[in-house]
Amino acid sequence: MTSTPVRALAHPLREEIRLEGVLHALSDPMRLRVVSYLAALGDQEAACSDIELAISKSTTTHHFRVLREAGVIRQIYRGTAKMNTLRREDLDALFPHLLQSVLGADAAQRRRLLG
Amino acid sequence: MTSTPVRALAHPLREEIRLEGVLHALSDPMRLRVVSYLAALGDQEAACSDIELAISKSTTTHHFRVLREAGVIRQIYRGTAKMNTLRREDLDALFPHLLQSVLGADAAQRRRLLG
DNA sequence: GTCGTAGTTTGACATCCGTCGTAGTACGTA
DNA sequence: TACGTACTACGACGGATGTCAAACTACGAC
Numbered sequence: 001m002t003s004t005p006v007r008a009l010a011h012p013l014r015e016e017i018r019l020e021g022v023l024h025a026l027s028d029p030m031r032l033r034v035v036s037y038l039a040a041l042g043d044q045e046a047a048c049s050d051i052e053l054a055i056s057k058s059t060t061t062h063h064f065r066v067l068r069e070a071g072v073i074r075q076i077y078r079g080t081a082k083m084n085t086l087r088r089e090d091l092d093a094l095f096p097h098l099l100q101s102v103l104g105a106d107a108a109q110r111r112r113l114l115g
Numbered sequence: 116m117t118s119t120p121v122r123a124l125a126h127p128l129r130e131e132i133r134l135e136g137v138l139h140a141l142s143d144p145m146r147l148r149v150v151s152y153l154a155a156l157g158d159q160e161a162a163c164s165d166i167e168l169a170i171s172k173s174t175t176t177h178h179f180r181v182l183r184e185a186g187v188i189r190q191i192y193r194g195t196a197k198m199n200t201l202r203r204e205d206l207d208a209l210f211p212h213l214l215q216s217v218l219g220a221d222a223a224q225r226r227r228l229l230g
Numbered sequence: 231g232t233c234g235t236a237g238t239t240t241g242a243c244a245t246c247c248g249t250c251g252t253a254g255t256a257c258g259t260a
Numbered sequence: 261t262a263c264g265t266a267c268t269a270c271g272a273c274g275g276a277t278g279t280c281a282a283a284c285t286a287c288g289a290c
Contacts, residue, residue, distance in 0.1 A: 008287075019224045020142050027138035028278080038184070049236065059279055061238060066277095080236050080287045094227075095220035097212065102138070105210035109134045112209075120257075143248080164266065174249055176268060181247095194265045195257045 007077045009068065014090040017071030022091070022098070025070035030055060031063050032106055035072060038086045039103050045083035122181065122192045129205040132186035137206070137213070140185035145170060146178050147221055153201045159192060160198035170191050 026032055030053050037051050048064055055063075062083065067073045073084050073092070091099045141147055144207050152166050163179055170178075179199065182188045187206070188199050206214045 015227075019220050020144055020147065020215075023138050023142035027135050027142050029135055030278090034133065055278090056280055057237065058239080058281080062278075064237095071258080077237095077286085080234095082237060095216070095223060097216040098220045101210070101212040101216040102134075105134050105213045108210060112130075145248090162266080170248085171250055172267070173251075173269085177248075180268095192256085192267095195264095197267060 009075050010069060011074060011075075012071045014071075014094065017090065017094055018061065019098075021070040022072055024097070025067050025072050026102055027065065027094075028066075030059075031067055031110060032102075033068060034084075035086065035099075036072065036103060036106050039088075043085065045078075045085050047081040047083055049081075051112070085090060120224060122139075124190050124192075126183060126189060127186045129209065132205060134210060134213075136185040137187055137210070140182050140187050141217055143178065143181075144149070145174075146182055146216075148177065148198075149182060150201065151221050153188065153199060155198075156212070158200065160193075160200050162183055162196040162198055164196075 026035060033053065034051055038046055048060055053060060054065075064073070064075065064082075068075050071087060073080055074087050075084050076082075086099070088099065123205060137183065141150060151188075153161055161176055168175055179188070179190065179197075182199075183190050189202050190197055190199050192198075201214070202230055203214065
C-alpha cells in the first residue's frame with residue numbers, strides 16, 4: 001500500500017468550526033502558549049513534545065486535543081511523533097484577523113507583564 | 116450629598132485585565148451576544164434587561180458579572196437599573212484590534228449560519 | 231525480537247461553569 | 261407607606277474542565 005492512513009485523527013471541517021469553541025480553546029494559558037509557539041513557526045510542523053509546558057504528558061495530550069477539536073490546529077502522525085500546525089487558512093477565512101489579533105494581544109500581555 | 120456612590124461595583128483596573136479572562140468571558144454564546152449588543156450601541160448605555168436572552172434573571176446577572184470581572188464591560192447603577200457599557204478604550208489599549216476582530220468574527224459566523 | 235521514545239487511554243479528583251428557582255434588597259413613584 | 265420594577269444572593273444540580281499517575285500502544289532503531 002502507499003501510505004496507509006494509520007491512526008487517523010478527527011478534525012472539524014472548516015464550516016464546522018465555531019467561534020465560541022475557538023475562543024474557549026484560546027482562553028487557557030497553556031493552550032495559548034502552544035498556539036503562539038506554532039504561529040512563530042509559520043508553516044513548519046512541531047511535535048507535541050517540542051513545546052515546553054510544565055505539565056504532565058496526559059494533560060498535554062488533553063490540551064492538544066481541545067485545540068484540534070476546536071479547529072485551531074491540525075495534527076498528523078509522523079512515525080512515533082504527532083506533528084502540529086496552526087489551521088491559519090481556515091481560521092483566517094472564517095474569522096479574518098482574529099488569530100492575528102489574539103496573538104498580538106498575547107505578545108502584548110507578555111511584554112507588559114514581564115518586560 | 117451629591118451622588119453618594121451607593122452600591123459600588125468592583126471593576127478590575129486596566130492593568131489587571133488578563134487576555135485569558137477576556138477570551139473566556141467572550142467564549143460563551145450568551146455573553147458574546149451581550150457584547151455584540153453593547154458594541155452596536157456605541158457609547159450608549161444599556162440596562163441588563165434591554166438584551167433579550169432566553170435565560171433566567173439570575174443567570175443573566177451571572178453572565179454580566181463574568182463580563183465585568185473580566186474587564187469587558189463597566190456597570191453602574193442608575194436608580195433601580197444597572198447600566199452597562201463596553202470598556203472599549205481599555206481593551207483597545209491593552210489588546211489592539213482584538214475586540215473588533217472578535218465582533219467581526221461573531222457577525223461573520225451569524226451571517227454564515229443563518230443567512 | 232527488544233528497547234526506548236512519543237503519545238494515548240483510563241480513571242480519579244477537585245474545581246469551575248451555566249443554569250434554575252426562591253427569597254431578598256434597592257430604588258422610584260404613587 | 262405601600263407597591264412595582266430591576267437586579268442580587270443563595271443554594272442546588274449536572275456537566276465540563278484541568279490536572280495527575282499508571283498502564284498501554286505505536287513506531288523506529290538496534
